[in-house]
């Protein structure tokens with residue numbers, strides 16, 4: 001990955017106020033071409049505002065955005081041609097038929113009949129082929145969401161931004177969508193994803209930015225993020241019950257059906273020490289498991305430090 005090449009997305013010094021709410025406080029972010037990039041953050045962090053600015057739907061107070069080197073204000077046409085955004089909200093004319101709407105949408109990007117086979121492929125891949133002649137208002141919420149995804153891709157943009165694409169959708173659509181997005185990515189499309197399903201982000205994204213209170217707090221590879229977590233978790237069941245010795249009690253994060261989960265600092269609390277303390281207290285271990293932190297643990301630690309104990 002060379003920083004001398006044109007980035008898929010380059011965001012510099014972005015600030016946005018809504019009245020007295022300072023939604024973006026100077027966001028800098030660079031997404032390289034070909035990346036599968038995650039944008040995570042708690043509710044109200046500013047992710048949707050950021051995406052709306054990139055999409056040209058909201059104007060920033062200061063700062064700039066470039067899509068494949070095209071400034072989204074000065075060179076908005078080229079920027080928009082290179083970008084496909086799947087928004088959270090469903091926005092389209094309910095009286096259009098699915099196929100007509102997609103062809104019209106392609107026309108907005110200056111694309112004609114040459115993309116019709118691609119539109120057919122989109123309908124096929126998103127399991128919409130049987131709905132092509134139905135009006136949008138007659139579709140279920142899940143089907144509408146599929147159309148929204150197709151709509152963002154009609155012009156084959158090299159950068160695709162998906163804002164919470166799986167919020168409230170069923171397992172089948174989630175699977176269809178991810179298999180399709182993985183294929184797009186494998187063919188060279190840059191993908192930026194926001195999701196509250198951290199498991200999805202952990203599985204899919206190569207690099208992740210965590211946004212909080214209008215600022216990018218961390219940008220790291222998913223592997224680095226997971227590795228930076230200073231804890232590991234130990235689940236144990238005591239054979240015949242018993243009470244944990246005093247020094248171990250503050251480490252317990254949960255207790256359910258006789259299974260205790262302890263959060264151990266890697267350096268300060270080696271697992272051997274825990275076993276020794278149990279044995280000195282005359283306690284016998286029935287069952288034991290360790291768990292490395294997942295993205296959810298890291299996320300909570302970074303965005304709500306101290307509250308995740």
Ligand SMILES: Nc1ncnc2c1ncn2[C@@H]1O[C@H](COP(=O)(O)OP(=O)(O)OP(=O)(O)O)[C@@H](O)[C@H]1O
Pocket residue numbers: 018021022023041042043044045046047048049050
């Ligand atoms: N149109 C608007 N008018 C006023 N305030 C807004 C508007 N849109 C967003 N905000 C505020 O800006 C801040 C950032 O909101 P934003 O929707 O960008 O966050 P988010 O990270 O996308 O949250 P979520 O995960 O809940 O979608 C919040 O305090 C929100 O209330």
